[in-house]
Amino acid sequence: MKDKRIxxxxxxxxxxxxxxxxxxxxxxxxxxxxxxxxxxRIFMPRFGVINxxxxxxxxxxxxxxxxxxxxxxxxxxxxxxxxxxxxxxQVYFIDNDEYFKxxxxxxxxxxxxxxxxxxxxxxxxKGVVETVKKLNWAPDIIHVxxxxxxxxxxxxxxxxxxxxLFAESKIVTSLYSNEFEGELSQDFxxxxxxxxxxxxxxxxxxxxxQENILKNAILNSDAIIKGSxxxxxxxxxxxxxxxxxxxxxxxxxxxxxxxLDFYRENVLExxxx
Numbered sequence: 001m002k003d004k005r006i007x008x009x010x011x012x013x014x015x016x017x018x019x020x021x022x023x024x025x026x027x028x029x030x031x032x033x034x035x036x037x038x039x040x041r042i043f044m045p046r047f048g049v050i051n052x053x054x055x056x057x058x059x060x061x062x063x064x065x066x067x068x069x070x071x072x073x074x075x076x077x078x079x080x081x082x083x084x085x086x087x088x089x090q091v092y093f094i095d096n097d098e099y100f101k102x103x104x105x106x107x108x109x110x111x112x113x114x115x116x117x118x119x120x121x122x123x124x125x126k127g128v129v130e131t132v133k134k135l136n137w138a139p140d141i142i143h144v145x146x147x148x149x150x151x152x153x154x155x156x157x158x159x160x161x162x163x164x165l166f167a168e169s170k171i172v173t174s175l176y177s178n179e180f181e182g183e184l185s186q187d188f189x190x191x192x193x194x195x196x197x198x199x200x201x202x203x204x205x206x207x208x209x210q211e212n213i214l215k216n217a218i219l220n221s222d223a224i225i226k227g228s229x230x231x232x233x234x235x236x237x238x239x240x241x242x243x244x245x246x247x248x249x250x251x252x253x254x255x256x257x258x259x260l261d262f263y264r265e266n267v268l269e270x271x272x273x
Contacts, residue, residue, distance in 0.1 A: 001037075005141075006038055006141045007137075007139035009142065009144050010026035010146055011148035012105075013027050014027045015055070016082075017049070022145055026145040026146070028255070029143070029255065029259050041092060043091075043092045044091065044092075045148060046093035046094060047105050048101045057080045060079045064078045068123055077127050079093070079127075092131060096123060096127075115185055116185070117148075118191055118208065121149075121150075122151060122195075124149060125155040126159075133163070141171075141263055145176070150173065150214065151192075153171045153217050156171060157201075158195075158197045159195050171221045171223075172225060173218065175218075175231070183209050188208040211234070211235055214235065218239060218242050218244055223244060225246070245266055
């Protein structure tokens with residue numbers, strides 16, 4: 001695995017955001033892979049609650065400066081980078097004042113989901129891909145964590161399907177339960193369709209609950225990992241019927257080695273259809 005490249009894309013990563021099942025798993029798996037000599041890059045949104053001074057984030061001018069089209073609007077892409085202390089691991093932050101400057105992550109002061117979370121998801125997915133293209137860094141595995149990041153498999157499969165940099169990349173999505181209740185914007189479906197992505201590919205997003213967003217990610221991934229231990233029977237059945245390769249939930253003390261074994265013995269052995 002030493003000559004392999006793994007791109008980790010997560011909604012949350014410690015130490016930049018509070019410790020949760022998601023943020024700690026994403027960090028620990030990347031850290032372990034990095035310690036084994038695997039080339040790693042971590043991408044996450046630059047939420048306004050992240051203290052840029054404390055964590056020494058700085059803008060990368062050569063990567064910033066492009067605009068992404070989100071639902072027919074030009075949105076500037078800003079790229080920031082930091083190194084996790086003691087680990088020598090680089091973390092790239094996808095930033096835009098309109099989407100990420102607010103001092104909150106997913107919900108407002110009344111604990112209601114932000115109305116533009118759907119656009120933030122699209123911006124994050126496109127921002128990751130465009131930045132990796134500028135880096136000219138072709139990953140062997142792209143490992144996605146968290147619902148805010150979970151449009152990336154769809155965009156890689158559809159919007160960027162002709163992009164040669166990702167032609168050999170395998171997509172792994174970690175699923176987490178109970179990340180949000182309710183639904184995102186009812187216009188989510190139309191905003192993804194604006195990017196000329198076929199109706200059948202986004203059918204689950206017509207009712208954009210967390211579970212349906214995860215179903216869309218499952219169908220566009222080469223393999224999935226159960227990052228939590230408590231999913232609904234409906235989602236469990238969907239996972240089984242999807243035919244996608246699965247790694248079952250792993251306890252915290254076992255997961256780093258189990259994930260690396262899964263990459264090596266299963267994901268990298270998949271043949272392109």
